[in-house]
Amino acid sequence: MTFTHAITRRPGKDMAAGITTSTLGPPDYNQAMKQFDAYIETLNHCGLSVTVLDPLDGYPDAHFVEDAAVVTPDVAVITNPGAVSRKGEVPSIAAALQHFRKTVWVQPPGTIDGGDVLMVGRHIFIGLSERTNQNGARQLGEAVTGFGYTWTPVPVAAGLHFKSSVNAVGDDTLLLTRSFADHPALAGFHRIVISPQEAYAGNTLLVNDHLIMPAGFPDTRQKLKSLGKPLIELDVSEFRKMDGGLTCLSLRF
Ligand code: CIR
Numbered sequence: 001m002t003f004t005h006a007i008t009r010r011p012g013k014d015m016a017a018g019i020t021t022s023t024l025g026p027p028d029y030n031q032a033m034k035q036f037d038a039y040i041e042t043l044n045h046c047g048l049s050v051t052v053l054d055p056l057d058g059y060p061d062a063h064f065v066e067d068a069a070v071v072t073p074d075v076a077v078i079t080n081p082g083a084v085s086r087k088g089e090v091p092s093i094a095a096a097l098q099h100f101r102k103t104v105w106v107q108p109p110g111t112i113d114g115g116d117v118l119m120v121g122r123h124i125f126i127g128l129s130e131r132t133n134q135n136g137a138r139q140l141g142e143a144v145t146g147f148g149y150t151w152t153p154v155p156v157a158a159g160l161h162f163k164s165s166v167n168a169v170g171d172d173t174l175l176l177t178r179s180f181a182d183h184p185a186l187a188g189f190h191r192i193v194i195s196p197q198e199a200y201a202g203n204t205l206l207v208n209d210h211l212i213m214p215a216g217f218p219d220t221r222q223k224l225k226s227l228g229k230p231l232i233e234l235d236v237s238e239f240r241k242m243d244g245g246l247t248c249l250s251l252r253f
Helices: 027-046 084-097 134-145 196-202 220-227
Strands: 005-009 049-053 067-072 077-079 103-105 117-120 123-128 149-157 165-170 172-176 190-193 203-209 211-215 231-234
Touching: 005 027, 005 084, 027 049, 027 231, 049 084, 049 103, 067 084, 077 084, 084 103, 117 165, 123 134, 123 211, 134 149, 165 203, 172 196, 190 211, 196 211, 196 220, 211 220
Parallel strands: 005 049, 077 103, 123 149, 172 190, 211 231
Antiparallel strands: 067 077, 117 123, 165 172, 203 211
C-alpha cells in the first residue's frame, strides 16, 4: 500500500504521566521532542505529507495517535480505546481524519486500540488484548468487510498490543517475536523471527517500501537488511519508556 499522508501529535510536557509498564524510568521531554522531530522528518523522507496536531491537554498518551483510529483506503474507523484515560483522545483524531475519509465509530461495550490492528494487503489481523475485546474486533471487522477486507482475531498473550510483537515488513513477510512465530493464523507468511533479547524491535514500521526500525537492535537490523529495502534506524528510547514506539506515533494512509 502506498501512503501519502500521516497524522501525528506532538508529545505534551506531561508525557511522563501516561500509562506504562516499563521499568526504564521517566522519559525526558526534550529528548522525546528531538526524537519526535526526527520521526516526522523520516516520514517526510518516505514521501508522506504529515499533519502535526498540538498536544492534547489532560491526555498524556495522546501522541500515540495510532490507537485512536484505523484508517483504510475506504473508511476511517474511530476506536473506543481500551484504557479509560485515553477515551477522550478520540474526537480530535476524528476531526483530523474527517478531511480525508468517511468516519465510522466503534461503540461500547466494544473496545479497540489501533495498536492491535495490522493490515496486510486486504486482510486485517486484530489482536485481542487487554485493550481490544471481541466486540470491538467484530465492529471493526464489520466496518471493513463491505470494502472487500477479511479479518482474523488473534489473542495477544505477551506485550501491550499485537503490533508490539508482529508487523509487516513486506507484502508477504512479517517480522515477529518468538511467541507468535508458530501461530497458525500467520502460517501463510514468510516470517522473520526476532531473537528474544531484541523483542522491542518487533515494532518496526514499513512505509512506502522503507523500513523504519528502532535503533540499537543489531541482530534484527542484520535480518532486515537481507530484504534489500532502505532501512532507517531511529532512536525512540523516550517513547519506549511509555510502552510506545514507531508504529504508534502516527496514523498512515
Ligand atoms: C498506553 O499504554 O496506552 C501508552 N502509554 C502506549 C501506547 C502505545 N501504542 C501503540 O503501541 N500502538
